[in-house]
Amino acid sequence: MKLLRSELVAGFSDKLFEIPVSSLNLKGLEFRKEIIMCRLSSESIPKGFTLKGSLAFSFLKSCDRCLEKFEDVHNPAFKLWLTSNMDLIKDENIDVIPFPNTMSDIDLKNVFHDFIFLEDPLKYLCSNDCKGLCHHCGLNLNNNSCNCVTISTDTPFDMLENMVR
């Protein structure tokens, strides 16, 4: 997603951008929609600009417990500095982006790519109390209930135990 220096100089507030998922090289991630929404505000600061905004997108994930596909919504907020001040850039602050005066535009593709990957969790659950699948019959216990639990405790040994008592 490219921003022109002239746009930044003019400044904008809560502007909406549509970023095609395909433009960000996000291999291995599945999205609910092919468009990532970006809301962005820009202001001039000495030797550069600040960009404040947020992304809105949903991963399409399979639950680790019940294997159902579900929508995993993310709205990461961010603040970036675009600057020609090389001292700031050496500060190793990842949110500072070099923007020398000779550049007429800036591509935020790589920055957004990283933001989105940071949002990808290691574990995917459709909900924190997902009941998962029955180990015996494989039924999804979130929408159904099966009789396996009672059957599995009702083993011949239980019967024996009852007889001994």
Ligand SMILES: [Zn+2]
């Ligand atoms: Zn689940």
Ligand SMILES: [Zn+2]
């Ligand atoms: Zn079962």
